[in-house]
Amino acid sequence: MRKGHEERHRINTIGWLRAAVLGANDGIISTASLIVGVASAHAEHSHLVLTGLAGLVAGAMSMATGEYVSVSSQADTEKAALAEEKAELDADGAREQRELAGIYVRRGLDMALAKQVAQALMAHDALGAHARDELGISEVTTAKPLQAALASACSFSAGAALPLIVAALAPQKWVAAGIAVTALASLAILGGLAARVGGAKVGPGILRVAFWSALSMGLASAVGAIFGTN
Template identity: 45%
Template sequence: MTGPTHDEAHGGALGSRLNWLRAAVLGANDGIVSTAGLVVGVAGATDSRTALLTAGLAGLLAGSMSMAAGEYVSVSTQRDSERAALAQERRELREQPEAELRELTELLRARGLSQEVARDAARQLTARDALRAHASVELGIDPDALTNPWHAAWASFLAFTVGALLPLLAIVLPPPGLRLAVTVLSVLAALVLTGFSSARLGAARPGRAVLRNTAGGALAMAVTYAAGALLGAAGA
């Protein structure tokens, strides 16, 4: 039983790492698009470096804090659910061990083992660590690796901040005549990279993902720039 148990843990750990990487890429993508839309919109109304820096920095801080808070709440809820499921499993193992053994046997049989092998495997797993066996096979949870809301919050905060820094720096560092072009090109290049990365992490074809990503970002910048230009022309 050592081989399959190790493979399952390894696969779960790999899946968890891929999920974190995918979340980081998507968080950076959000930072790029939202901040780019904001600063490009302001650039449509004014060429003041101070106004652009203020708007971009405000968007970066608000977005990163919002992402972190949302991720903390979401993952905390998931962690509470995992703890509740484990507590219920402990109670069932304590109160009805034979029924839980039969349940584990059926779960293993449903995975392709014969009735006899499944029963023997269930007994061995139960003797070794009943809670871990049920948590892994029945719930898909590793009791020693519950989701951490603080890790998720910091990861989202950093990913969004890294992404948001690109359009912010691109809009304030170049001279006024090049700001918009540099920002748009930098943002589109970054969206190509994040679209390609997210597709590869999801084992999907990158072409469509890159096209959707860049088209969405380009549309966001076009709309906000048009709005900013109209407001600037109206003297708002």
């Protein structure tokens, strides 16, 4: 017996892809800009590595904290909405069934079929049906704070590790240039990969990330050169 055909769409990867690429981009840009700025201030080589390490740890924790707080707020909102919907189901299930049928009518079903679908789905899982079709909450979209925080911290750390490694291995006089080149190349690859997987044009994705990253490192270098000491 043949199994049902399961389609895969690019849109299904956009959520995790965007979060992973954003975290890695932040890690590369912020850490690279930080080290380049300090290098332009003529700091010692050991100070550059320490700056990069501190930037990695601080940035990863900042990303994790921000993501945890944000997604926790979303989770609290979802729980409150589900509790309210459950109370409405307990108070007047018939009215909630008519409301669900109305949603299906607006999506294109005739009233008779919409009523049958609403009745069948509510008999199977009333709260789940209303959560999915009325509130837009499903297992795929449900907020997971710890998972989001860990993913953000890991992706940021992975990105920040690149300029940190370059700073540790490159001679001091080549640190700024080495970080700038490797960071821009890596960011261009990430931008192109994200665009390709998402089905968008690769060129604009590369240009956007390259331009803003170069601007960030350029400004950081200018600040270091202006306020640094020989």
